[in-house]
Amino acid sequence: MQDRYDPKSIEPRWQEHWAKHDLFRAGNRPGAPKKYILAMLPYPSGEMHMGHARVYCITDVLCRYQRKRGFDVLHPFGWDSFGLPAENAAIKEGVHPAIRTPKNIKSFKADVNSLGISVDWTTELATSDPAYYRWNQWFFLRMLERGLVYRRRAKVNFCPSCDTVLANEQVEDGKCWRCGSTVEEREIPEWAFRITAYADKLLEGLNKLDWPERVVAMQRNWIGRSDGLEIDFGVASNKAKAFRVFTTRADTIFGATYVAAAPDHPLVQELAPPGKRAGLSAFAEKVRRAAKELGQGAATAEKEGMDTGIRVRNPFTHEELPV
Secondary structure, three states: OOOOOOHHHHHHHHHHHHHHOOOOOOOOOOOOOEEEOOOOOOOOOOOOOHHHHHHHHHHHHHHHHHHHOOOEEEOOOEEOOOOHHHHHHHHHHOOOHHHHHHHHHHHHHHHHHHOOOOOOHHHOEEOOOHHHHHHHHHHHHHHHHOOOEEEEEEEEEEEOOOOEEEOHHHEEOOEEOOOOOEOEEEEEEEEEEOHHHHHHHHHHHHOOOOOOHHHHHHHHHHHOOOOOEEEEEEEOOEEEEEEEEEEOOHHHHHHOOOOOOOOOOHHHHHHOOHHHHHHHHHHHHHHHHHHHHHHHHHHHOOOOOOOOOOEEEOOOOOOEEEO
């Protein structure tokens, strides 16, 4: 017996035994009740760190506990290797992703095994593998056929130096986290998923979860279902144009005193009188700067507005209102 636990002398022997006898493969217990335990797939864009160790040790404990209870456990593993983290790391190091990514996966996998995580490695996958992402593309096309994917224009953070779109987390004080260039706000075409088609099912599903009410409330707010009507306010000077307004209180339309639109609304840009456009551009820039400075606090900040010079008609009273 040793006086102290020495992992280097003890653990490799048992890890070799586990691997030799394939003890963690799902399906080894025919007829046993099944349990599926999944941890997030790591980005193989860097070395394994303590955050990874914590996550995979937790699922390992769950797997071993359920096996002791007689369950046939499926504990898969893989690599989230097809995206910005892998691309950015390859750019930073000047190594092609097709070379760098498999090398990182090999190193990361060795670290997972050295921790003794009870993974069924027959399930291993990498999202950068064409044999995997061909099915992502297949699913995308099926969703497109069913109207669950659509094309739209949206504002993004764009780094002109790196020539790429950045997530909000990659913008630090208005600068690109990688190169330090000033980040621009651009409007570009993009694909979006029509997740609103599933809002009712998602909300119904929340009622069946044994989760803390605080977490359930966060999910409800994220889904953000709002019941109301869309009402057109026709432009007074152009009968072919109208501002479509969403409201949860259609009964208050009779008392409306103005219509509010974003400064960059396409109809505002198109219909504002020439004498108003310079002021509107300055106001739009002021709003953009304030939103960036306030961040999440922008939602509770004092609202500002200016008369665009455009007039619309109330669809119920036919009164002329300012935009």
